[in-house]
Amino acid sequence: MTVQVNGKLFETFIDSNTVHKRILELGAQINKDYAGLNPLFLGILNGSFIFAADLFRSVTVNAEISFIKLASYKGTTSTGNVITSIGMEESIAGRHVIIVEDIIDTGTTLHAFLPQLQQQNPASLKIASLLSKPEARKYDVHADYLGFEMPDVFVVGYGLDYDGLGRNLPGIYRIVNQ
Ligand code: 5GP
Ligand code: MG
DSSP: OEEEETTEEEEEEEOHHHHHHHHHHHHHHHHHHHTTSOOEEEEEETTTHHHHHHHHHTOOSSOEEEEEEEEEEEEEETTEEEEEEESOOSOOTTOEEEEEEEEESSSHHHHHHHHHHHTTOOSEEEEEEEEEOGGGOSSOOOOSEEEEEOOSOOEEBTTBOBTTBOTTOSSEEEESOO
């Protein structure tokens, strides 16, 4: 099936049933790994909000969830991008934290942000990502809980946008003729 998002054509890549089945599997794994640990899910906005909600509902152990937004600033230091988090209210010291991302592409975002979280001494820090594009990776970042590996193509749907649109598509769609 194809859809138009913001004037561009996209075709079905992963249908919503397949997405939901995979998320149940990830939730079952998290239930095993985190029993009694009260993990704190930390969703990275905006892209992860639907994945985070469904993954969180697939988990039956005691767990908490919070969301943050990351903003990057170019050229403010010699090292390039500085990433700051907006809305991080709870202390993660001593907590078992699971970062929830929509997609790991180059890995730049998490490569810059993970050390900031590590500085706050969480008891453990893992990453759950719906999608990963290993071919696009520039930094060694991997998801501990991964929905799907995919080629280096642009996708929308299930929380992911094209210029703000397409997040409400129930499945994941890839661009036609990128
Ligand atoms: P990274 O820092 O790993 O290069 O990029 C991660 C971010 O880039 C994701 O959280 C997402 O916002 C955006 N991104 C990367 N690939 C795609 C894609 O195929 N579709 C959409 N909608 N966003 C993407
Ligand atoms: Mg994102």
